[in-house]
Amino acid sequence: MTAIETVSEQACFGGVQGFYRHRSDVCGCDMTFAVYSPPQAKAGARLPAVTYLAGLTCTPETFTIKAGAQRVAAELGLILVMPDTSPRGVDLPGEDEAYDFGSGAGFYLDATQEPWAHHYQMESYVTRELPNLVAAHFPVDENRRGVMGHSMGGHGALTLHLKHPRLYRSCSAFAPIVAPMQVPWGEKAFAGYLGDDRDAWARHDACELLKQGASGAEILIDQGEADQFLTRELQPERFEQAADAAGQPYRLRRQPGYDHSYYFIQTFVEDHLRHHAAALGA
Amino acid sequence: MTAIETVSEQACFGGVQGFYRHRSDVCGCDMTFAVYSPPQAKAGARLPAVTYLAGLTCTPETFTIKAGAQRVAAELGLILVMPDTSPRGVDLPGEDEAYDFGSGAGFYLDATQEPWAHHYQMESYVTRELPNLVAAHFPVDENRRGVMGHSMGGHGALTLHLKHPRLYRSCSAFAPIVAPMQVPWGEKAFAGYLGDDRDAWARHDACELLKQGASGAEILIDQGEADQFLTRELQPERFEQAADAAGQPYRLRRQPGYDHSYYFIQTFVEDHLRHHAAALGA
Numbered sequence: 055m056t057a058i059e060t061v062s063e064q065a066c067f068g069g070v071q072g073f074y075r076h077r078s079d080v081c082g083c084d085m086t087f088a089v090y091s092p093p094q095a096k097a098g099a100r101l102p103a104v105t106y107l108a109g110l111t112c113t114p115e116t117f118t119i120k121a122g123a124q125r126v127a128a129e130l131g132l133i134l135v136m137p138d139t140s141p142r143g144v145d146l147p148g149e150d151e152a153y154d155f156g157s158g159a160g161f162y163l164d165a166t167q168e169p170w171a172h173h174y175q176m177e178s179y180v181t182r183e184l185p186n187l188v189a190a191h192f193p194v195d196e197n198r199r200g201v202m203g204h205s206m207g208g209h210g211a212l213t214l215h216l217k218h219p220r221l222y223r224s225c226s227a228f229a230p231i232v233a234p235m236q237v238p239w240g241e242k243a244f245a246g247y248l249g250d251d252r253d254a255w256a257r258h259d260a261c262e263l264l265k266q267g268a269s270g271a272e273i274l275i276d277q278g279e280a281d282q283f284l285t286r287e288l289q290p291e292r293f294e295q296a297a298d299a300a301g302q303p304y305r306l307r308r309q310p311g312y313d314h315s316y317y318f319i320q321t322f323v324e325d326h327l328r329h330h331a332a333a334l335g336a
Numbered sequence: 337m338t339a340i341e342t343v344s345e346q347a348c349f350g351g352v353q354g355f356y357r358h359r360s361d362v363c364g365c366d367m368t369f370a371v372y373s374p375p376q377a378k379a380g381a382r383l384p385a386v387t388y389l390a391g392l393t394c395t396p397e398t399f400t401i402k403a404g405a406q407r408v409a410a411e412l413g414l415i416l417v418m419p420d421t422s423p424r425g426v427d428l429p430g431e432d433e434a435y436d437f438g439s440g441a442g443f444y445l446d447a448t449q450e451p452w453a454h455h456y457q458m459e460s461y462v463t464r465e466l467p468n469l470v471a472a473h474f475p476v477d478e479n480r481r482g483v484m485g486h487s488m489g490g491h492g493a494l495t496l497h498l499k500h501p502r503l504y505r506s507c508s509a510f511a512p513i514v515a516p517m518q519v520p521w522g523e524k525a526f527a528g529y530l531g532d533d534r535d536a537w538a539r540h541d542a543c544e545l546l547k548q549g550a551s552g553a554e555i556l557i558d559q560g561e562a563d564q565f566l567t568r569e570l571q572p573e574r575f576e577q578a579a580d581a582a583g584q585p586y587r588l589r590r591q592p593g594y595d596h597s598y599y600f601i602q603t604f605v606e607d608h609l610r611h612h613a614a615a616l617g618a
Binding site: 064067 | 346347350353401402404406560562591593594597600
């Protein structure tokens, strides 16, 4: 069993909020992640697990501190897994210069371009290395995993669910980037990590992936109508069109007055966790 | 009406989470505070308000971001008021050198010693200037105010309720400093802000104030048993003894496994807000 180092563990809603560090083989660096173990974990049962993928600039602490999710996870008996948003401290040139590329902005894909390819392998990390590591150390039912995320992490949740529907059986997103090939954040990241090959880009774009078929599971999306990135980066109508064309079940809720922040996320996180719990039989 | 500047306002649980700045006459500097206005505020009703006093090193953002309190306030129709923990940017020598004295550590008292006396007037700020300002700009029912707090802010909540029971009619605290005259944090702060006169200290010590009489209102206190400051700084048994001797109604709950953090606070904040709502007739 690969070792993990406990950074901290704190009581929260009868369960344990922990931060852990390990050596990542796929990212070639130390990685930190957070896990919330609900009180039901102490009883020895195998529990469903929901992975939350955070947005640009975030860390495993962001959702853990700001979303108020532990209360609901404790009620529903869900394990929550919060990975980091990129490799850290790998000293690539320019890695820390922009908020939307490099550290804090891994876009949940496996980079093919140098110098990023050697470390920025976040799809492999989030779909293979980390789930195995978490299942080895926490009582996860490996047949009941879901994925959710915000903004860049919403892009991650949608694409990784569509590409790995038997790994991540349920999916939801807050204000996701649904069509990264068509918007500035995605264009910059894909060009940097994947180069010029737009066929490669399409393998990491939710709207493009839907052309290859629906997942079958209903996807829940909340989008604030006062979101400052709505028209430039998010464009949820592109997801509606692609999902309708593909026959993908989804529920897209436009929330009047809400912006892109964690005040928006904390307002609707309970609905998302109940969506996952229902789909995963929690 | 004294002007306030809106720093930000964001939708949250159907209400508005705002940050505001104003010129404080009593502190002689600009001060920032946060207010959560629940959805009921839009209907024009006067609502009860609960002020949350934060602990050492905190700002108006700490509880606002970390406690998950807005969900409950929205349900109960409570306005939440989050003041800062000290004056800011007043350039006193040594102000920023220690985490437990000076900026971020105002201890909710009016300093009498130079150079602090000119700015560090947090009791007057929290019991006079800020309540009046908030009532002028938000639909507060001025007869239904409560106060709660954490650690140094728990000390503030207890002392300001006991000293101003008709202003702050309900009171609760998380891991409060109950006997500051007897513990290192309090001794350092009181010596610095109040000088050597221990009679002056006693006017800011909850256990000493109880010798002058009970408030009549039941005080709710939660204290984690794994709190790293339990035996040195907090010593809740001193409060039990003083409250029992004074005939002060209280409920002190020792919570096994919980530490001093906001994971502890978010676990029990709903109970505290329901305590205030019941006492204030929300």
